[in-house]
Amino acid sequence: MSRSATKSLGPIVIVGGGNAGVSIAARLRRRGVADVTIVEPRREHVYAPLQSHIAGGVAERREVVRSQARVTPRGVTWVPERVVAVHAGENSVELESGTRLDYGQLIIAAGIDQRWDAIPGLQEAAADGSLVSNYTLDLAEAASTALRDLDAGTVVFTQSAEPASCAGVAQKPMYLACDRWRERGVLDRIRVVFVSPEPAPFHIGAVASELRRTLDAYGIEAIYNADLAEVRPQASELDVVVDGQTTTIGYDVLHASPPQAAAAWIAESGLQGEDGFVDVDRETLRHRRWDNVWALGDAASLTRIRSGGAIRSQAKVIADALTRPDRKRRYDGYSETPFTVTAHSAVFAEFDRRGRLQPSIPWWRTLYRERRFTYVMDRWVLPWVYWNLILTGRA
Numbered sequence: 001m002s003r004s005a006t007k008s009l010g011p012i013v014i015v016g017g018g019n020a021g022v023s024i025a026a027r028l029r030r031r032g033v034a035d036v037t038i039v040e041p042r043r044e045h046v047y048a049p050l051q052s053h054i055a056g057g058v059a060e061r062r063e064v065v066r067s068q069a070r071v072t073p074r075g076v077t078w079v080p081e082r083v084v085a086v087h088a089g090e091n092s093v094e095l096e097s098g099t100r101l102d103y104g105q106l107i108i109a110a111g112i113d114q115r116w117d118a119i120p121g122l123q124e125a126a127a128d129g130s131l132v133s134n135y136t137l138d139l140a141e142a143a144s145t146a147l148r149d150l151d152a153g154t155v156v157f158t159q160s161a162e163p164a165s166c167a168g169v170a171q172k173p174m175y176l177a178c179d180r181w182r183e184r185g186v187l188d189r190i191r192v193v194f195v196s197p198e199p200a201p202f203h204i205g206a207v208a209s210e211l212r213r214t215l216d217a218y219g220i221e222a223i224y225n226a227d228l229a230e231v232r233p234q235a236s237e238l239d240v241v242v243d244g245q246t247t248t249i250g251y252d253v254l255h256a257s258p259p260q261a262a263a264a265w266i267a268e269s270g271l272q273g274e275d276g277f278v279d280v281d282r283e284t285l286r287h288r289r290w291d292n293v294w295a296l297g298d299a300a301s302l303t304r305i306r307s308g309g310a311i312r313s314q315a316k317v318i319a320d321a322l323t324r325p326d327r328k329r330r331y332d333g334y335s336e337t338p339f340t341v342t343a344h345s346a347v348f349a350e351f352d353r354r355g356r357l358q359p360s361i362p363w364w365r366t367l368y369r370e371r372r373f374t375y376v377m378d379r380w381v382l383p384w385v386y387w388n389l390i391l392t393g394r395a
């Protein structure tokens with residue numbers, strides 16, 4: 001990109017240096033854009049998909065974490081702070097310290113907030129170590145030990161209601177744990193309960209059938225259309241509500257997923273759509289009211305099922321719009337949810353926003369079915385691609 005074209009964009013400020021923020025920053029740098037800043041308060045960058053494997057006992061912390069400094073693309077400025085407001089009328093963001101950063105283009109990639117406080121008892125249980133979860137790194141490590149050491153008892157796995165970051169991945173540690181218990185010959189002594197707000201294990205029938213086969217094979221009791229209403233950690237019991245009826249379940253291990261929501265500052269800054277996420281056009285990713293504001297990843301309202309896999313094409317759309325607008329690239333709504341159903345096979349769902357299967361290898365219509373190949377992709381290939389190609393703007 002020419003120096004004058006770069007200059008006309010003005011400073012580019014990216015809110016959030018997670019999957020989406022670093023991907024788009026790296027793409028823009030590779031296109032020769034000079035003035036790119038990421039605002040990101042965390043010192044450590046985490047590859048969230050492998051947290052499920054940690055919880056399931058087949059991956060380790062060191063595979064998941066890198067310093068934020070190391071993943072920040074060369075030539076990009078990293079401001080280790082939190083954005084508290086966007087003043088779109090003034091083209092500036094306000095940081096927690098009170099400093100303001102002016103932008104020519106603003107890209108919001110701040111992810112989704114985990115709201116452990118939204119269900120009575122859940123936050124307390126997360127804080128005092130009486131629940132485990134693949135949704136934070138520490139709780140995923142705790143899950144690995146708690147699930148591994150169990151010989152008998154009741155384990156409850158809960159899945160988040162939408163909106164959520166790849167909600168279906170709550171099932172990954174559940175199947176991995178069951179596979180291990182089966183191998184150790186203790187699965188018969190463990191009651192496994194899966195509590196889901198959805199009416200089925202997945203919203204696409206063909207994928208749901210694969211997962212039902214897995215649920216049946218492990219003897220998992222699935223409770224659908226169910227809301228987790230309360231957790232009482234002292235009593236090791238929780239309430240789920242189905243059709244207005246409350247059922248209490250006692251547990252030995254609770255593997256919970258948090259309620260999730262858009263960050264409050266998005267609405268406070270007047271950037272939100274109906275669901276509270278950044279109100280961007282679903283194909284161009286440009287804000288509906290502010291021409292120089294963009295959003296991608298979990299912070300944007302683009303697909304019902306948010307995923308890291310979706311960000312690959314979203315980043316290309318914004319990078320093209322800013323540097324090669326003649327291409328008129330559009331986001332087609334692709335997203336994915338991988339399910340590790342054993343410690344060597346996966347059901348890999350890839351779909352568009354209308355719920356139609358959209359395999360990455362287009363002629364392989366049955367790619368979603370349980371396969372060893374997709375396990376290898378999910379466990380080994382995609383993490384490598386993430387660190388080496390996605391975060392460097394090459395994929």
Ligand SMILES: Cc1cc2nc3c(=O)[nH]c(=O)nc-3n(C[C@H](O)[C@H](O)[C@H](O)COP(=O)(O)OP(=O)(O)OC[C@H]3O[C@@H](n4cnc5c(N)ncnc54)[C@H](O)[C@@H]3O)c2cc1C
Nearest residue numbers: 016018019020048049082083110111166297298307308309
């Ligand atoms: C446990 C788990 C397993 C998953 N498994 C898969 C999977 O197998 N496959 C898949 O495709 N997807 C998976 N996902 C989803 C995938 O990880 C997310 O969709 C992806 O990380 C979203 O990227 P993002 O950049 O939008 O958000 P994040 O990666 O969450 O990054 C957002 C960043 O913004 C920062 N931030 C937040 N607020 C502010 C602020 N106010 N100011 C500045 N910075 C801010 C945060 O600190 C964070 O670093 C999983 C998610 C989880 C949680």
